[in-house]
Amino acid sequence: xxxxxxxxxxxxxxxxxxxxxxxxxxxxxxxxxxxxxxxxxxxxxxxxxxxxxxxxxxxxxxxxxxxxxxxxxxxxxxxxxxxxxxxxxxxxxxxxxxxxxxxxxxxxxxxxxxxxxxxxxxxxxxxxxxxxxxxxxxxxxxxxxxxxxxxxxxxxxxxxxxxxxxxxxxxxxxxxxxxxxxxxxxxxxxxxxxxxxxxxxxxxxxxxxxxxxxxxxxxxxxxxxxxxxxxxxxxxxxxxxxxxxxxxxxxxxxxxxxxxxxxxxxxxxxxxxxxxxxxxxxxxxxxxxxxxxxxxxxxxxxxxxxxxxxxxxxxxxxxxxxxxxxxxxxxxxxxxxxxxxxxxxxxxxxxxxxxxxxxxxxxxxxxxxxxxxxxxxxxxxxxxxxxxxxxxxxxxxxxxxxxxxxxxxxxxxxxxxxxxxxxxxxxxxxxxxxxxxxxxxxxxxxxxxxxxxxxxxxxxxxxxxxxxxxxxxxxxxxxxxxxxxxxx
Amino acid sequence: xxxxxxxxxxxxxxxxxxxxxxxxxxxxxxxxxxxxxxxxxxxxxxxxxxxxxxxxxxxxxxxxxxxxxxxxxxxxxxxxxxxxxxxxxxxxxxxxxxxxxxxxxxxxxxxxxxxxxxxxxxxxxxxxxxxxxxxxxxxxxxxxxxxxxxxxxxxxxxxxxxxxxxxxxxxxxxxxxxxxxxxxxxxxxxxxxxxxxxxxxxxxxxxxxxxxxxxxxxxxxxxxxxxxxxxxxxxxxxxxxxxxxxxxxxxxxxxxxxxxxxxxxxxxxxxxxxxxxxxxxxxxxxxxxxxxxxxxxxxxxxxxxxxxxxxxxxxxxxxxxxxxxxxxxxxxxxxxxxxxxxxxxxxxxxxxxxxxxxxxxxxxxxxxxxxxxxxxxxxxxxxxxxxxxxxxxxxxxxxxxxxxxxxxxxxxxxxxxxxxxxxxxxxxxxxxxxxxxxxxxxxxxxxxxxxxxxxxxxxxxxxxxxxxxxxxxxxxxxxx
Numbered sequence: 001x002x003x004x005x006x007x008x009x010x011x012x013x014x015x016x017x018x019x020x021x022x023x024x025x026x027x028x029x030x031x032x033x034x035x036x037x038x039x040x041x042x043x044x045x046x047x048x049x050x051x052x053x054x055x056x057x058x059x060x061x062x063x064x065x066x067x068x069x070x071x072x073x074x075x076x077x078x079x080x081x082x083x084x085x086x087x088x089x090x091x092x093x094x095x096x097x098x099x100x101x102x103x104x105x106x107x108x109x110x111x112x113x114x115x116x117x118x119x120x121x122x123x124x125x126x127x128x129x130x131x132x133x134x135x136x137x138x139x140x141x142x143x144x145x146x147x148x149x150x151x152x153x154x155x156x157x158x159x160x161x162x163x164x165x166x167x168x169x170x171x172x173x174x175x176x177x178x179x180x181x182x183x184x185x186x187x188x189x190x191x192x193x194x195x196x197x198x199x200x201x202x203x204x205x206x207x208x209x210x211x212x213x214x215x216x217x218x219x220x221x222x223x224x225x226x227x228x229x230x231x232x233x234x235x236x237x238x239x240x241x242x243x244x245x246x247x248x249x250x251x252x253x254x255x256x257x258x259x260x261x262x263x264x265x266x267x268x269x270x271x272x273x274x275x276x277x278x279x280x281x282x283x284x285x286x287x288x289x290x291x292x293x294x295x296x297x298x299x300x301x302x303x304x305x306x307x308x309x310x311x312x313x314x315x316x317x318x319x320x321x322x323x324x325x326x327x328x329x330x331x332x333x334x335x336x337x338x339x340x341x342x343x344x345x346x347x348x349x350x351x352x353x354x355x356x357x358x359x360x361x362x363x364x365x366x367x368x369x370x371x372x373x374x375x376x377x378x379x380x381x382x383x384x385x386x387x388x389x390x391x392x393x394x395x396x397x398x399x400x401x402x403x404x405x406x407x408x409x410x411x412x413x414x415x416x417x418x419x420x421x422x423x424x425x426x427x428x429x430x431x432x433x434x435x436x437x438x439x440x441x442x443x444x445x446x447x448x449x450x451x452x453x454x455x456x457x458x459x460x461x462x463x464x465x466x467x468x469x470x471x472x473x474x475x476x477x478x479x480x481x482x483x484x485x486x487x488x
Numbered sequence: 489x490x491x492x493x494x495x496x497x498x499x500x501x502x503x504x505x506x507x508x509x510x511x512x513x514x515x516x517x518x519x520x521x522x523x524x525x526x527x528x529x530x531x532x533x534x535x536x537x538x539x540x541x542x543x544x545x546x547x548x549x550x551x552x553x554x555x556x557x558x559x560x561x562x563x564x565x566x567x568x569x570x571x572x573x574x575x576x577x578x579x580x581x582x583x584x585x586x587x588x589x590x591x592x593x594x595x596x597x598x599x600x601x602x603x604x605x606x607x608x609x610x611x612x613x614x615x616x617x618x619x620x621x622x623x624x625x626x627x628x629x630x631x632x633x634x635x636x637x638x639x640x641x642x643x644x645x646x647x648x649x650x651x652x653x654x655x656x657x658x659x660x661x662x663x664x665x666x667x668x669x670x671x672x673x674x675x676x677x678x679x680x681x682x683x684x685x686x687x688x689x690x691x692x693x694x695x696x697x698x699x700x701x702x703x704x705x706x707x708x709x710x711x712x713x714x715x716x717x718x719x720x721x722x723x724x725x726x727x728x729x730x731x732x733x734x735x736x737x738x739x740x741x742x743x744x745x746x747x748x749x750x751x752x753x754x755x756x757x758x759x760x761x762x763x764x765x766x767x768x769x770x771x772x773x774x775x776x777x778x779x780x781x782x783x784x785x786x787x788x789x790x791x792x793x794x795x796x797x798x799x800x801x802x803x804x805x806x807x808x809x810x811x812x813x814x815x816x817x818x819x820x821x822x823x824x825x826x827x828x829x830x831x832x833x834x835x836x837x838x839x840x841x842x843x844x845x846x847x848x849x850x851x852x853x854x855x856x857x858x859x860x861x862x863x864x865x866x867x868x869x870x871x872x873x874x875x876x877x878x879x880x881x882x883x884x885x886x887x888x889x890x891x892x893x894x895x896x897x898x899x900x901x902x903x904x905x906x907x908x909x910x911x912x913x914x915x916x917x918x919x920x921x922x923x924x925x926x927x928x929x930x931x932x933x934x935x936x937x938x939x940x941x942x943x944x945x946x947x948x949x950x951x952x953x954x955x956x957x958x959x960x961x962x963x964x965x966x967x968x
Binding site for chain 2: 030081108117202221396413414442
């Protein structure tokens with residue numbers, strides 16, 4: 001049994017030093033590079049998800065009051081899917097890729113070899129604390145690295161569950177969990193990593209990247225932003241409304257990086273939209289949404305205060321058209337819709353990350369693009385329309401990590417497209433093979449022989465060599481022949 | 489500072505206008521690039537000679553030719569590269585389509601280096617243009633003739649509203665780095681690379697860092713004597729034949745078995761004489777040392793008596809002309825500066841090992857280099873080098889070639905950098921890959937929506953697990 005002193009051991013820079021050295025030694029031994037090791041770890045993750053489904057759902061309930069369906073579908077199933085895909089495709093992913101060589105380097109052959117980066121650090125977030133820890137981990141394992149996972153302390157039940165389960169199921173010499181908050185994370189960030197994968201907000205993202213810069217460590221930053229939903233006229237309002245609701249309140253009660261943050265629609269459509277939202281919200285969550293079991297709660301009192309502050313701002317408090325009720329003791333805020341908030345209000349300046357949905361109105365739907373472009377690039381952007389031209393304009397002019405037309409958030413589950421941000425919403429991407437690539441170095445390899453050594457390459461340089469050099473570099477057979485003949 | 493902010497504001501407006509997004513604009517710029525190279529070949533030879541004493545053959549091979557080839561390839565491929573790529577969708581999402589659409593980042597900063605002042609600025613520029621960005625190009629002030637040439641000539645050929653050349657030294661770099669860029673592409677030293685990335689972190693700007701390191705060449709005795717002459721040529725070319733060793737992928741040092749060392753040194757001596765004559769000082773095929781700073785830095789490496797004692801060939805210097813003779817050293821102390829810092833000059837240490845296989849441990853216990861060169865016919869050894877060392881690239885039985893292979897990513901790993909370019913990788917490095925999922929309103933899946941009940945739960949669970957058979961059974965069960 002650990003003594004009180006041992007339990008209170010601080011994870012400081014010294015401890016982080018020791019840990020990273022251990023990890024590097026294990027990586028250097030080559031243990032994590034074999035196909036067998038990677039597959040065994042991935043299979044164990046699936047086993048862990050199956051055998052501890054209840055514990056995981058329970059931890060998520062403790063941390064976020066997350067409804068069982070959301071925990072099972074958006075956290076567990078997604079993690080298992082990632083594993084299944086990796087297990088199925090790993091052999092293929094690990095294979096070197098042949099590269100074409102041109103006449104310029106004839107005779108030669110070339111390939112691109114995938115190799116693990118080494119010792120990587122994964123810093124997870126609190127809103128999908130299981131998924132956002134395990135999904136990057138799966139990528140790092142598939143790519144053959146050794147790693148440290150730092151789960152978010154804002155979701156403590158999930159953090160300790162991960163700290164308990166991972167050593168039981170996975171190779172604890174090469175996959176380590178470090179729990180803690182700012183000081184532990186800082187201690188980790190001082191170390192030299194071969195890659196850092198961070199999910200969270202832009203403020204901490206800057207700190208992570210600056211720390212990485214000291215060691216020239218590449219980073220993936222999965223951040224957030226204000227993901228807008230543009231709602232055009234001439235669409236099925238009920239379907240659009242339901243899809244917006246499920247993407248907003250159905251995803252951790254709006255506390256998700258790709259949750260619809262705010263809506264922009266025309267003045268004409270606004271009323272119909274609000275009515276439809278009210279109707280569907282009531283159908284989904286009942287007349288007393290504060291008591292609905294199908295909604296997550298606000299994660300903690302900090303965020304609760306932050307969100308109520310957004311609602312209580314003078315410019316905004318009068319704009320609530322639905323909801324607005326709160327229950328501080330239980331950290332609950334009802335699904336709230338606001339109409340016509342000013343663009344310079346707090347609620348329109350920062351990422352909401354909660355159950356509040358402002359609706360902005362414009363005269364022409366095209367004006368919505370300028371509003372979106374006046375802010376920083378979001379992680380996701382959504383458009384509901386049947387107008388092909390509007391859709392094309394949207395795709396061309398609105399930059400975001402990912403875009404969904406006529407639905408919300410689903411691209412998260414499509415593993416054949418990269419998931420990541422741009423600008424303030426982040427850099428790098430993952431999911432599917434992109435997870436493998438995120439933790440891989442693609443090494444260029446050229447094979448040459450000694451046949452056909454072109455003396456034109458070597459000093460002493462002459463103008464004759466220059467002519468032939470030019471021909472060789474353009475790689476055009478006739479030019480080369482002509483030049484060679486010219487020379488003889 | 490105001491001038492800079494005004495310039496950036498203009499570039500942002502240009503980008504917002506959408507001008508640089510069209511295929512027509514990109515192709516026109518790439519064509520202009522080709523024209524630029526054709527019209528200014530002699531002028532480029534001249535300024536490269538001024539800054540670095542580079543011979544036209546080297547200048548063409550490593551700079552002018554590279555840019556011409558890159559522009560031509562991009563011109564013929566840009567439309568293909570711009571096209572959205574379809575992604576597979578599981579049946580569960582039907583009906584829908586998924587694709588990835590590359591889009592330009594926006595306003596990008598390209599910082600070039602002094603050793604290949606034309607290609608290391610213009611090649612990334614070609615990538616940025618193909619990807620539809622607006623660009624600020626900052627050539628290195630340490631190659632001033634090339635820098636002024638670019639500042640003067642580029643606006644005559646390329647769209648001045650979208651591509652700007654800004655000259656200057658450290659203070660200009662500092663000002664540039666304070667701005668909010670959508671991407672920074674930097675070629676240079678590790679020290680400055682850290683500064684660039686730290687500055688980029690303030691704005692969450694993605695960066696590509698093309699750095700350097702100590703690129704080793706391994707030579708094992710499995711190579712047969714007839715090939716040895718060619719090997720020696722390739723080694724000498726990769727050291728002194730590439731900007732006099734001032735190249736990120738130049739051979740920094742060599743690893744050979746002890747019994748082989750004197751044979752190798754002999755061969756290298758003969759080859760050096762063959763390439764550069766009896767008096768290399770007078771050879772026009774050898775680049776000069778960049779400037780006083782670099783010259784003094786290199787002199788410093790040779791200062792220590794232990795180092796001087798290890799010189800087995802060359803070693804003579806002339807401070808007035810900043811000339812350093814091609815120099816070979818045998819087994820300088822491993823903790824000396826010459827063996828811990830990137831040399832970037834005409835000095836070649838040879839380190840001997842008992843067994844050539846020890847070279848793997850030697851290399852992997854040191855920071856990851858940009859390139860590893862290995863001369864060997866031993867296939868097992870090749871595989872071990874590939875799997876037990878890490879570097880930007882590996883080339884077997886030759887040198888420098890990875891640089892001209894457009895289908896290979898060119899970039900570092902670890903201390904030698906991150907990110908890559910050349911060929912399509914240049915386009916990709918300046919693009920954001922935007923994921924697009926398109927859905928229809930019908931059919932609608934009722935079970936997607938709360939309030940949840942057990943049936944909906946089962947349905948969604950099975951759907952997300954792509955368990956179609958399970959789904960079918962569930963539905964059939966319902967139908968009784």
